[in-house]
Amino acid sequence: MRSEPFGRLDATSKTREKVLRLCRLAPGEIWQDAKAGHRIGVLDARREEDVKRLLGKALSSLGIHDPPYNIDVGGRRTSAFFRGGIEAYMEFSRAWLQNACAALDTDASLYIWLGADQKAGFQPLPQFMLLAHEFPCLASRSFITLRNQRGYGTQKNWMALRQELLYYTKGSPAFQAVYTKIPKTVKGYYKEAGGKKTCTQERSRAATLRPGNVWTDIQQVFYRLEENVPGAYAQKPLAAIERIILASGAKGCLITDFFAHSGTTLLAAEKLGRTCYTMDTDPVFAELTLRRLEHYRATGKTGWQTRSPFPEIE
Numbered sequence: 001m002r003s004e005p006f007g008r009l010d011a012t013s014k015t016r017e018k019v020l021r022l023c024r025l026a027p028g029e030i031w032q033d034a035k036a037g038h039r040i041g042v043l044d045a046r047r048e049e050d051v052k053r054l055l056g057k058a059l060s061s062l063g064i065h066d067p068p069y070n071i072d073v074g075g076r077r078t079s080a081f082f083r084g085g086i087e088a089y090m091e092f093s094r095a096w097l098q099n100a101c102a103a104l105d106t107d108a109s110l111y112i113w114l115g116a117d118q119k120a121g122f123q124p125l126p127q128f129m130l131l132a133h134e135f136p137c138l139a140s141r142s143f144i145t146l147r148n149q150r151g152y153g154t155q156k157n158w159m160a161l162r163q164e165l166l167y168y169t170k171g172s173p174a175f176q177a178v179y180t181k182i183p184k185t186v187k188g189y190y191k192e193a194g195g196k197k198t199c200t201q202e203r204s205r206a207a208t209l210r211p212g213n214v215w216t217d218i219q220q221v222f223y224r225l226e227e228n229v230p231g232a233y234a235q236k237p238l239a240a241i242e243r244i245i246l247a248s249g250a251k252g253c254l255i256t257d258f259f260a261h262s263g264t265t266l267l268a269a270e271k272l273g274r275t276c277y278t279m280d281t282d283p284v285f286a287e288l289t290l291r292r293l294e295h296y297r298a299t300g301k302t303g304w305q306t307r308s309p310f311p312e313i314e
């Protein structure tokens with residue numbers, strides 16, 4: 001039994017050619033949502049004019065960006081998931097990061113998903129961290145690791161489960177503490193305050209743990225989950241993006257995501273009543289992002305699991 005209706009849509013295939021004919025947005029075009037104000041563009045994050053057109057006069061108080069990592073995704077290189085020399089990758093990163101910073105409001109948060117290739121000196125993570133030093137408006141705040149629940153296995157090395165997430169701030173944005181669903185099990189640690197001796201449980205604000213900067217409680221997306229978007233090979237879990245928004249994206253804020261792919265950031269924004277402006281260079285992923293939003297509004301479902309987002313070509 002096939003787990004998904006077709007393979008990844010960034011790689012050349014007959015399915016991709018058929019999907020391209022269904023794409024409503026051509027390169028350079030921007031869709032404007034009449035209901036919640038979202039925008040989806042087929043635009044290039046490296047181009048200042050593209051970002052300016054997406055933003056208009058607006059500024060974003062939360063950027064959540066997930067660029068390609070200069071690492072072969074699923075053992076393949078495509079135009080969406082390119083891999084080249086580190087110099088070319090840093091040129092790409094500098095260009096989009098410059099635009100991402102220009103899009104930020106005076107007080108804003110910036111989250112960047114990134115990878116480290118353990119077979120190539122852990123590039124591009126350290127180079128990217130140093131690149132951020134070129135942007136004095138950015139202050140480093142946290143280096144988060146999401147534990148992917150399904151890594152590729154090997155008996156000859158530690159299994160690779162890490163997904164890195166860098167958190168920077170500009171100015172002084174608010175931060176709202178969030179909690180996991182993991183109950184606090186360690187009791188004890190008595191402390192005296194105001195003449196009263198209390199234990200940890202009595203003093204704590206919640207019965208569950210905070211995620212800290214190592215997130216172990218979020219399931220990686222795979223075909224058994226409702227949120228799965230067939231054809232999108234690099235989608236992030238909705239729960240991770242929702243966590244970021246709840247911590248750093250107050251109600252009414254504008255969220256930007258320059259690398260839409262399966263549209264996870266836009267969908268999380270929709271679910272939580274925020275507005276998102278997003279883009280992808282590939283019209284196929286702009287169309288998938290738009291369809292995912294429409295599908296959610298029509299059915300309440302966050303993805304298609306193993307069904308096709310393009311039933312016209314089944």
Ligand SMILES: C[S@@+](CC[C@H](N)C(=O)[O-])C[C@H]1O[C@@H](n2cnc3c(N)ncnc32)[C@H](O)[C@@H]1O
Nearest residue numbers: 044045066080234235236259261262264280281
């Ligand atoms: C790692 S994926 C993003 C995954 C996304 N967070 C999700 O949950 O689905 C990166 C995406 O960036 C897009 N992309 C690559 N270069 C781009 C560029 N210069 N401007 C905008 N999008 C680009 C690719 O087409 C791909 O869909």
